[in-house]
Amino acid sequence: MLDTLTSPTEINGIGVPDSRLGRAITEFIRDTESELLFNHSSRVFFFGALAGQQRGLSVNHELLYAAAMFHDVGLMPSHASADLRFEVDGANAARDFLHSYGVDPSDIEKVWTGIALHTTPGVPEFMHPVVALTTAGVEMDVLGLTYGQYPEEIREAVVAAFPRTPHFKEDIIQAFYDGIEHKPHTTFGNVKADVLADKDAGYRRDNFCSVIRCSHWVS
Template sequence: MARDEDIKTYGFAALPRSTAALLASRVDPKQPTELGVDDIPLPDSPLAGKVVEYARKELPVETFNHSMRVFYYGIAIAKFSFPELLTPSWITTYLLTSLLHDIGTTPTNITSTLLSFEFHGGLLVLDLLKKEGAPTAQAESVAEAVIRHQDLGETGQRRQERGTRTPTDNSEYHECVPPHEVVAVFCPYDWAGDGAQAVGAYESFGGEGV
């Protein structure tokens, strides 16, 4: 695949770094409706399946659940605001990014190096995805997103694959799309950490639970 195609396919294209500017750039955004997890299926590929199982095994359950929420909320936002992004390759790349963005924070990984967790995580992810057969450009896209996912600010540009923070996540170190911009999505990955109980939906453009 040519370099320009890799940039387009795997989320390397630049977007405004400012959340306000990004949302203002939307072309014909749709009025959101409530979504269930059945409306946002996980990519069905050997690579996606292997990484889901890897993340489930390696991450603390709370971090795994957080990572799944990042995926569901991000895809829900894209459905109504940036549907042009939602190609199969982009969705898979975003899933890999969501699942692996905090891999550097595991008890083993955080104590094995003096590198910042996002830098160490990016190196781990690059190696993992190449070993699992991901295209080099896709592995590099995910690795760069992991490295840069705490690179906050309001000026310049950022990569497409940068994750969004879930609206009720109190971590101040994740890029945040405002709660009123999050579409209603019924998410089974609850805050208690067991990942089995659906705990409700989140109403977009109003911020009320439904």
Template sequence: MFDKSKGTKKVTRRTMLQRGAGVAAASAFAAAVSHPPAAAASRPRADALPTAVAGVRIPDSDVAREAAAFARGASTETLFNHVMRTYLFGCLMFDRNGVRYDRELVFVASVLHDLGLVEAYRTPNERFEVDGADAAQRFLRQQRMSADRVAVVWDAIALHTTAGIAARKRPEIAMIAVGSGMDFSGNDLQKLPSDILDDVLTAFPRKGFKQEAIDTIVSLCRTKPMGELMHPFAEVGRRHIADFSVPTVEDLLLAAPFED
């Protein structure tokens, strides 16, 4: 769900710089020893998904239905509609190029890809993409999905904001980056016919997506600033939060304990 910004104890830039070198190790340790909150109830709601939108079939397997119900139960309507548009946009772009892919795997990765934005699945230091990938992994293991398929979903979610890397991976990974990027910033949206775009937006309307996304990014910057170290979201924090103390890449470089 999208959360309004919450105040936290101020951390100085010097403290951030001192922590910067050790953040990766600290995050890994926290992930290993922490026990994030139990998954939200995944019971299906009465409002079933359509069988297809804009000519794109929506999978109806057991794991697809469970994943959609889980994501819908954990998310606001606005966030759930975004993850559904992510699936549709990714499929539309790859279908038009004749790319073959595992539709169920793409659907599951799409609907689960933003769990890291939900407060229940946030850890103190990890990037939201990693939090989301870990939450999806736990859920899919409960669904007894095979380890190799879970690994693809994990990579797709963890890499979905790093399009240049995701694009070099298998289609099921690249499609999440493409679909979410189209919905977030309009990348390549002009390549879709207007009637197709209308079908997608009618089935899953945006409902104030831009403002809710900004609110969530600011919330992440306030509540887990080290998770935004060297992350694009840090620029939003610098714009909206006075004295935002997360160092820039330049700060980290100049603070390195070398003479030159």
């Protein structure tokens, strides 16, 4: 069982990193993302950090905060490319931001990877804690996969600090769609293809077997 709550902004001993970099990340994401995505990303950080406690993982909370807060930046028009997966756009934005603050390249790589792989199930959990816990936070807040592993008072504290909208499930699906509808080809082999299929009756997803059969190889 997790410890009791200590304050509205500190949950089970975890708080938003109160450092120069942490404050800069908060300011940048608050100015860049919608309130929906800002609160979602904040919850991803807390759920990811709490998962780290549960799993006995040691993780740099500053790096985890960077990965969690930047993981959906690629959905925003200001950071969306025409031809890259939105996850890569977000990872690139985080890389550039962290580089400007003199973060060690090896640490930047951890954050980049955590963001780039956060929609690739079955892989991040075996990687560095920054990578694994970014996905853990996303899977909890969006999919609720580990909902029962968090005590009710912990879940309520996270949501009280960073509220879910009354229709968050549909709101987040819409936010995903709005961020990727202009580049459907980037969802090939990606869970976000399901978002396009749900929202666009005319969408036809690429087929892996068809790609193989239509290649230039004779056999």
